[in-house]
Amino acid sequence: MKYAYYPGCSAESTARDMNQSTLAVARALGIELQEPEGWTCCGATAGHQTDRMLAASLPAANLAKVQDMKLDMLVNCAACYNRMKVANHEIAAHPDVRQNVREALDRDYDGSVKVRHLIEVLLEDVGLQTITKSFKRSLNGLKVACYYGCLLVRPPGIMKFDDPENPQSLDRLVTVMGGQSLDWPCKVECCGGGLSLTRTDVVVDLTESILDMAVQSGAECIAVSCPMCQVNLDLRQQDINKQGGKHYEMPVVYITQLLGLCLGFGPDELGFEKLMVPAANILKKVEASGHE
Amino acid sequence: MITIKRKKDSRALKDMVKELSGVNLSVCFQCKKCSNGCPVAKLVVTKPAEIMRLLHLGAGDELLSKDLIWTCASCETCSARCPMGIDVAAVMDALRRLAIERKAPTPEGNVPLFNRAFLKSVEKFGRTYEMGLITAYKLGTGKLMNDTEKFPAMLKKGKIALLPPRGADRKTVKRIFKKSQAGKGGKA
Numbered sequence: 001m002k003y004a005y006y007p008g009c010s011a012e013s014t015a016r017d018m019n020q021s022t023l024a025v026a027r028a029l030g031i032e033l034q035e036p037e038g039w040t041c042c043g044a045t046a047g048h049q050t051d052r053m054l055a056a057s058l059p060a061a062n063l064a065k066v067q068d069m070k071l072d073m074l075v076n077c078a079a080c081y082n083r084m085k086v087a088n089h090e091i092a093a094h095p096d097v098r099q100n101v102r103e104a105l106d107r108d109y110d111g112s113v114k115v116r117h118l119i120e121v122l123l124e125d126v127g128l129q130t131i132t133k134s135f136k137r138s139l140n141g142l143k144v145a146c147y148y149g150c151l152l153v154r155p156p157g158i159m160k161f162d163d164p165e166n167p168q169s170l171d172r173l174v175t176v177m178g179g180q181s182l183d184w185p186c187k188v189e190c191c192g193g194g195l196s197l198t199r200t201d202v203v204v205d206l207t208e209s210i211l212d213m214a215v216q217s218g219a220e221c222i223a224v225s226c227p228m229c230q231v232n233l234d235l236r237q238q239d240i241n242k243q244g245g246k247h248y249e250m251p252v253v254y255i256t257q258l259l260g261l262c263l264g265f266g267p268d269e270l271g272f273e274k275l276m277v278p279a280a281n282i283l284k285k286v287e288a289s290g291h292e
Numbered sequence: 293m294i295t296i297k298r299k300k301d302s303r304a305l306k307d308m309v310k311e312l313s314g315v316n317l318s319v320c321f322q323c324k325k326c327s328n329g330c331p332v333a334k335l336v337v338t339k340p341a342e343i344m345r346l347l348h349l350g351a352g353d354e355l356l357s358k359d360l361i362w363t364c365a366s367c368e369t370c371s372a373r374c375p376m377g378i379d380v381a382a383v384m385d386a387l388r389r390l391a392i393e394r395k396a397p398t399p400e401g402n403v404p405l406f407n408r409a410f411l412k413s414v415e416k417f418g419r420t421y422e423m424g425l426i427t428a429y430k431l432g433t434g435k436l437m438n439d440t441e442k443f444p445a446m447l448k449k450g451k452i453a454l455l456p457p458r459g460a461d462r463k464t465v466k467r468i469f470k471k472s473q474a475g476k477g478g479k480a
Contacts, residue, residue, distance in 0.1 A: 038461030190367035
């Protein structure tokens, strides 16, 4: 199992923990990852809000590199995954976009590289049975609210990732890890995404309602697969608590960090020290499962 | 009730949005599913369904200064749930591009400045340099010390990179940006 791994810009900064845990999980499960040489930014939200041509060409620069590698592209950042798939769709469906991209890249790209999210690869290519066999520890009944956010599932016609209103992929992984995945209504709500710096007020408002629902649903942690969701939900608890009345201490972890723990890696190998809200409750539960 | 002032430029805005988004505005029958699902609707004066109707009725450039345009987080819930299959999020993207082009007033939070700083950093390094773009944005807004109390902890935890990214194929990215500016005859 070999894939061209597109880490995305945050993997080198705010989501180093996502990258670190992704690489650990891949190593343990025999998934071979090769980075496209000189990969570049997908353009993110700023790209598509600014210019249609930038929004297609920036992802296409990477997709074209992966086409030369003759591999599928594997992405873990939900935002990059979204931009890659939307660009593929735009290029394949609109000849004028393809022509623009050709001029920008000085080569043709037809939109045909298969873009896979890590979760899809885990469920479809590796399989739950193989994953379960590789576990050394369990989540030991940990109550997890799986949070998918926007970009994994929308737009549904292009992403085709799970059920867009009530996805189950992360929940299935939590279940085989021995955790208790919670039914809760905020799985695909928006955290405010890229407005973190510009409209912190909006992000604080949206994350507060998500955190509130997670607490009320009995969650001991929130599991995510998007660096923007992770940072907003983790970082903004401080701001919400400061406004008074609330005392959130909800760990917000990447699903790959949970998988890594169950596969036997230590917290320091999975970037747990980078969380703003510490995940001591998770580590304690998993640790206890090893001494059953 | 929605009322609009008809202006000479009104047809042009509606047509531009149609052209940029590929959306047929006239099939919207105002079920307001977009407004109901919109996470920021409770925080804005003009909700998504109102934007759709204002456009259809031929509103002019005053539409470009509505608060939803830059409060929208691009979550795409509106597009996903529209029973008529209207890509409302694409309409919002079109309105943002037109707001920049037609020099609409700077919105609260100045997202356009953030987007420029973001893309500048990509143009320069080939990848996002978070520290650099945050500094550029904060300098631009004149609120350098706003929301910075978490930086020491983030730096200490290695949660944000201090140095610019390296190793990106900057040549290709420069070419893309050059094409994008050439195509628009102005700044990206």
